Amino acid sequence: MRYFLVPFYLKSNYVQVEFVGGPVCWNTRIFSASAGSPSSIFQVERSLLDSGFDYEHDDPGATNIEPFKEFTDVSRGVRMLGAAAVDMCHVALGIVEAYWEYRLKPWEWLLIVEEAGGVVTCMDGAKFCVFDRSVLVSNGVLHAKVNLSAAVISIIQEKKIVEMQVCHRVLELVLLERIAPATENLKSKQINLSLWYKPENCRTEL
Numbered sequence: 722m723r724y725f726l727v728p729f730y731l732k733s734n735y736v737q738v739e740f741v742g743g744p745v746c747w748n749t750r751i752f753s754a755s756a757g758s759p760s761s762i763f764q765v766e767r768s769l770l771d772s773g774f775d776y777e778h779d780d781p782g783a784t785n786i787e788p789f790k791e792f793t794d795v796s797r798g799v800r801m802l803g804a805a806a807v808d809m810c811h812v813a814l815g816i817v818e819a820y821w822e823y824r825l826k827p828w829e830w831l832l833i834v835e836e837a838g839g840v841v842t843c844m845d846g847a848k849f850c851v852f853d854r855s856v857l858v859s860n861g862v863l864h865a866k867v868n869l870s871a872a873v874i875s876i877i878q879e880k881k882i883v884e885m886q887v888c889h890r891v892l893e894l895v896l897l898e899r900i901a902p903a904t905e906n907l908k909s910k911q912i913n914l915s916l917w918y919k920p921e922n923c924r925t926e927l
């Protein structure tokens with residue numbers, strides 16, 4: 722999909738992304754971080770998710786079929802909108818719960834997700850920088866197990882708390898626990914997920 726992004730950085734939590742020059746249906750779409758927030762849904766089975774596949778159709782694409790199928794089976798669906806920027810705006814505004822994809826370009830990453838309160842990492846869980854070749858963005862609560870301590874987990878399991886059965890399933894289905902191993906597997910096969918061209922002296926750490 723062809724589009725131009727016009728990000729406005731006005732003040733904290735007020736990032737806007739405007740789509741101009743694309744197909745007619747996108748011309749008038751403006752997303753603002755202050756217009757909504759990531760959803761608070763924490764159950765994968767109640768989530769709508771997004772992903773995508775790059776043009777190269779090689780190992781990362783083949784690998785992404787695994788989480789794509791798995792989450793299609795257990796969630797309310799995995800959509801492919803074909804435009805990473807739109808996918809990320811949809812996470813920021815709570816239209817979908819999460820989005821992941823390999824091999825995006827640096828200009829496709831949007832600050833709007835973090836400004837709106839979402840979470841962004843690489844698909845192996847590593848800290849994300851714009852030149853990384855994999856990205857997982859989510860509403861935060863679906864991202865990883867880190868939200869619940871080991872102590873809490875053991876109490877849930879030990880006491881077999883009925884109301885927590887759903888929660889227990891959530892623990893098994895958080896996104897990163899499924900997506901990170903597939904990504905580690907790719908890396909162990911020496912598939913190139915290294916940084917996209919990063920200009921010399923370009924600082925990405927603040």
Ligand SMILES: O=P([O-])([O-])O[C@@H]1[C@@H](O)[C@H](O)[C@@H](O)[C@H](O)[C@@H]1O
Nearest residue numbers: 722773774775776803804805806
């Ligand atoms: O082609 P383009 O619009 O620059 O970028 C596209 C991404 O926005 C999309 O998420 C992905 O699935 C496509 O393969 C392609 O990378």
